[in-house]
Amino acid sequence: MSRRRFVRGVGATGAAAGSIAAAGCAAAPWGGSDDDVPEGAEDYDTVISWHGGFADDESDDVKDDVREALWDAGLSKEIYVDIQQSSDSTDDVLDQYTTWLSAGRSDPDILNMDSGWTIPFIERGQLGRIDEYMSEDRIAEIEEDYFPASVDSVRDEDGNLHGLPVFVDLGLMHYRKDLVEAAGYDPDGEGWATEPPTWQEFSEAVGAAMEEDDGIENGFTFQADNYEGLSCCNFNEWITTWGGAYFGDHENLHANVGDRPITVEDEPVLDAIRMIRTFIHGSDADDTLDDFEGGISTEAVLGWNEDPSLGPYGDGRVIANRNWSYAAAMHAQDDDEDGAGFGEDHGVMPIPYAVTEDEAEYEGTGGTAAALGGWNAVPNPNSENLDAVAEVLEALMDPEFQLFVFEHPLIGNIPPRSEALEDDDAEDIPVMGRYVDSIRVAGETATARPVTSLWPDQSSATASRVHSALQGDETPEDAMSDLADDLEQLEQEAD
Amino acid sequence: MATDNRSASGASTVTRPHVAVANKLETVSEDAFAYVLLVPTFLLITVVAIYPLLETFRLSLYTDQLGSVGVGDFVGHANYVDVLAGARDVVLLSGFWYGVAITLGFALVSVFFETLLGLGMALVLDKEFRGRAFVRMAILIPWAVPVVIQGMIFYLLFEPSIGFAVRPLQELGVMSSTPLTTTRDAFVLLITADVWKTTAFMALIILAGLQSIDRSLYEVGRVAGATRWQRFVMITFPLVLPAVLVAMLFRTLQAMQVYGIVVTMSGCSTVPSLTCMVVESFRANRFATSATIAFLTAGIISIIIGVYLVKFVDSLREIGGDV
Numbered sequence: 001m002s003r004r005r006f007v008r009g010v011g012a013t014g015a016a017a018g019s020i021a022a023a024g025c026a027a028a029p030w031g032g033s034d035d036d037v038p039e040g041a042e043d044y045d046t047v048i049s050w051h052g053g054f055a056d057d058e059s060d061d062v063k064d065d066v067r068e069a070l071w072d073a074g075l076s077k078e079i080y081v082d083i084q085q086s087s088d089s090t091d092d093v094l095d096q097y098t099t100w101l102s103a104g105r106s107d108p109d110i111l112n113m114d115s116g117w118t119i120p121f122i123e124r125g126q127l128g129r130i131d132e133y134m135s136e137d138r139i140a141e142i143e144e145d146y147f148p149a150s151v152d153s154v155r156d157e158d159g160n161l162h163g164l165p166v167f168v169d170l171g172l173m174h175y176r177k178d179l180v181e182a183a184g185y186d187p188d189g190e191g192w193a194t195e196p197p198t199w200q201e202f203s204e205a206v207g208a209a210m211e212e213d214d215g216i217e218n219g220f221t222f223q224a225d226n227y228e229g230l231s232c233c234n235f236n237e238w239i240t241t242w243g244g245a246y247f248g249d250h251e252n253l254h255a256n257v258g259d260r261p262i263t264v265e266d267e268p269v270l271d272a273i274r275m276i277r278t279f280i281h282g283s284d285a286d287d288t289l290d291d292f293e294g295g296i297s298t299e300a301v302l303g304w305n306e307d308p309s310l311g312p313y314g315d316g317r318v319i320a321n322r323n324w325s326y327a328a329a330m331h332a333q334d335d336d337e338d339g340a341g342f343g344e345d346h347g348v349m350p351i352p353y354a355v356t357e358d359e360a361e362y363e364g365t366g367g368t369a370a371a372l373g374g375w376n377a378v379p380n381p382n383s384e385n386l387d388a389v390a391e392v393l394e395a396l397m398d399p400e401f402q403l404f405v406f407e408h409p410l411i412g413n414i415p416p417r418s419e420a421l422e423d424d425d426a427e428d429i430p431v432m433g434r435y436v437d438s439i440r441v442a443g444e445t446a447t448a449r450p451v452t453s454l455w456p457d458q459s460s461a462t463a464s465r466v467h468s469a470l471q472g473d474e475t476p477e478d479a480m481s482d483l484a485d486d487l488e489q490l491e492q493e494a495d
Numbered sequence: 496m497a498t499d500n501r502s503a504s505g506a507s508t509v510t511r512p513h514v515a516v517a518n519k520l521e522t523v524s525e526d527a528f529a530y531v532l533l534v535p536t537f538l539l540i541t542v543v544a545i546y547p548l549l550e551t552f553r554l555s556l557y558t559d560q561l562g563s564v565g566v567g568d569f570v571g572h573a574n575y576v577d578v579l580a581g582a583r584d585v586v587l588l589s590g591f592w593y594g595v596a597i598t599l600g601f602a603l604v605s606v607f608f609e610t611l612l613g614l615g616m617a618l619v620l621d622k623e624f625r626g627r628a629f630v631r632m633a634i635l636i637p638w639a640v641p642v643v644i645q646g647m648i649f650y651l652l653f654e655p656s657i658g659f660a661v662r663p664l665q666e667l668g669v670m671s672s673t674p675l676t677t678t679r680d681a682f683v684l685l686i687t688a689d690v691w692k693t694t695a696f697m698a699l700i701i702l703a704g705l706q707s708i709d710r711s712l713y714e715v716g717r718v719a720g721a722t723r724w725q726r727f728v729m730i731t732f733p734l735v736l737p738a739v740l741v742a743m744l745f746r747t748l749q750a751m752q753v754y755g756i757v758v759t760m761s762g763c764s765t766v767p768s769l770t771c772m773v774v775e776s777f778r779a780n781r782f783a784t785s786a787t788i789a790f791l792t793a794g795i796i797s798i799i800i801g802v803y804l805v806k807f808v809d810s811l812r813e814i815g816g817d818v
Contacts (some may be wrong), residue, residue, distance in 0.1 A: 302656035
């Protein structure tokens with residue numbers, strides 16, 4: 001969904017979207033029956049099937065462009081990359097991969113995996129190590145140059161890599177710069193694009209902008225429905241920017257299961273919930289904070305995930321919206337016939353914070369933090385063409401190729417490392433080029449979700465308890481105490 | 496000649512096998528013959544229903560194994576004890592018994608209203624009036640709507656930023672501002688959506704039952720001086736009861752499996768039905784826990800079927816039907 005939205009937002013016209021000639025279950029290794037050979041691949045020695053590719057609705061033209069760019073990036077001309085369409089529903093894709101890998105299928109050769117569910121496959125021993133067929137230099141390049149949270153999403157507990165981050169989505173604060181400026185603030189002068197204000201300053205700015213403009217119904221919208229997005233992302237950002245954490249230092253996010261401390265009852269976590277309650281229920285309600293501007297968020301956020309929270313922002317009824325990076329492409333374009341574009345009035349900044357990194361108790365917390373989304377290219381360990389797969393991965397790592405993907409009006413995915421975003425060409429990209437600095441900061445400060453094999457259950461418990469506290473069914477103390485018990489019980493299962 | 500030779504050597508020794516089987520069947524009793532004809536059906540049921548159920552039961556006797564593929568060690572009935580005693584509540588959205596209460600509550604309340612409204616509709620449609628065919632067709636429209644569309648219709652009605660129904664209901668104090676994420680409100684809305692969609696189904700089955708009633712009975716009742724209510728209680732209701740019970744059985748079974756409408760409207764976290772728990776634990780790689788809840792759900796549904804069958808048989812006996 002995000003990528004399709006992105007594509008739509010960039011406003012490319014004339015796209016042959018929907019003309020997907022999915023190659024179906026083309027058995028990748030060359031040498032299969034003729035029926036297995038994807039159209040256009042007849043003249044190549046090796047066909048590598050890549051399930052997912054870049055965009056949900058890639059047309060044949062886009063696939064051709066990607067193939068050309070991969071060859072330009074050094075991929076052998078003997079290798080044909082067959083990009084296969086995946087489902088719009090990530091749940092369906094996850095189920096599909098679970099089945100395929102459990103069955104030991106050799107096709108597809110490369111699987112696009114959400115950064116949130118790569119680790120459970122690694123833990124179950126269903127993915128191989130890429131250092132077994134990629135050079136040390138390339139592995140070092142991934143370790144050193146890629147956004148740390150992205151690399152962590154393909155790493156096992158021993159530090160070995162099992163896939164390659166291909167593109168990222170990052171949690172960002174989108175806001176109406178014109179409305180904030182009308183309230184007397186100077187986002188450009190204060191450098192909000194790379195140094196966001198504190199949550200307190202942010203809430204005051206939003207409150208002031210609300211007072212300034214009668215047409216604005218809501219100050220700040222976000223996602224607080226009882227779902228994975230609350231636990232992995234919004235709550236994760238809130239507590240991290242307050243110096244709190246699920247399991248103490250962030251090195252425990254993916255490791256030391258069963259032995260790691262459970263820290264959701266700490267005061268910073270409770271304050272993070274109190275802050276959001278202040279935004280929703282006003283500072284006169286129970287369990288809120290006096291120092292923050294209250295009542296700037298509608299109660300409806302308690303039922304919203306990404307799209308519903310973004311809708312009112314796009315309609316011009318909201319001052320700020322926490323959403324993924326693709327939202328900028330949708331609303332920062334110049335006004336189109338739908339009136340959806342705010343042009344340069346659309347501001348983007350990293351997520352505000354409450355305490356600095358120095359003030360935070362746990363390593364990795366404090367300061368701004370962006371939840372990490374995005375996708376990894378993960379080789380199928382049963383593939384019969386792992387050498388060719390390695391070549392494809394190397395081409396995917398080429399900075400020029402990553403810039404091509406970012407620039408391409410029908411793809412527009414954000415590269416998983418700063419280098420590609422620092423390029424002057426990146427800043428010249430229409431619309432998104434204006435926000436590369438914010439994206440880079442968000443990428444460097446991204447915080448991964450604490451994914452382990454226990455995460456599906458821990459995520460469900462977290463979303464449920466946090467939602468309950470935000471709604472007012474439980475106090476923050478009680479909800480986090482219950483959550484700590486839940487997490488502890490689940491952690492014991494890992495022993 | 497070949498034919499002559501075969502005749503000469505005795506036809507019985509060269510009769511083709513299927514002919515021999517047919518001859519044999521000629522000699523079996525009528526009851527035995529009926530069972531023979533049912534063999535393919537039994538085989539089919541064994542393959543598509545009984546085997547998966549037994550396999551589910553087998554899976555439920557092992558531990559969850561999160562760190563690898565499949566299930567872990569054999570633990571016998573421990574999963575059942577854990578689930579029923581609440582030891583797995585952390586991984587079951589809100590606890591097994593909560594799921595049972597939600598699911599049974601949904602089934603009972605929705606089927607109650609559907610039966611009541613369906614019976615009313617059927618009684619109306621059983622009368623002769625102008626435009627009856629059109630009305631029959633019109634009430635079927637909700638039944639024809641796919642579950643996902645049904646869910647989206649109600650989602651859009653009660654989504655706070657779009658739905659026009661939220662604010663008035665909130666001001667009346669009937670609902671919260673976020674009804675789809677508040678369990679109590681969402682539960683009520685799910686029942687409303689289910690009643691909206693499936694009442695027509697009940698009405699059609701009950702109508703079929705009504706139309707099979709011998710009309711001369713009403714003439715007799717009228718001649719005997721029975722009031723309209725007495726005719727309903729003494730003729731219509733007992734005679735239509737078997738059809739009502741069949742309709743209720745179908746609807747109860749469907750309601751016990753409620754999933755699609757929950758996912759579309761409110762999400763499994765808000766209204767954790769038993770099927771939600773099966774799916775969510777399966778997605779969390781807890782195959783054994785998922786199998787345990789699935790088998791328990793099948794058990795509960797079997798009990799419900801049993802209750803209905805007893806009632807059905809009783810109702811048939813009361814009206815002198817053949818059991």
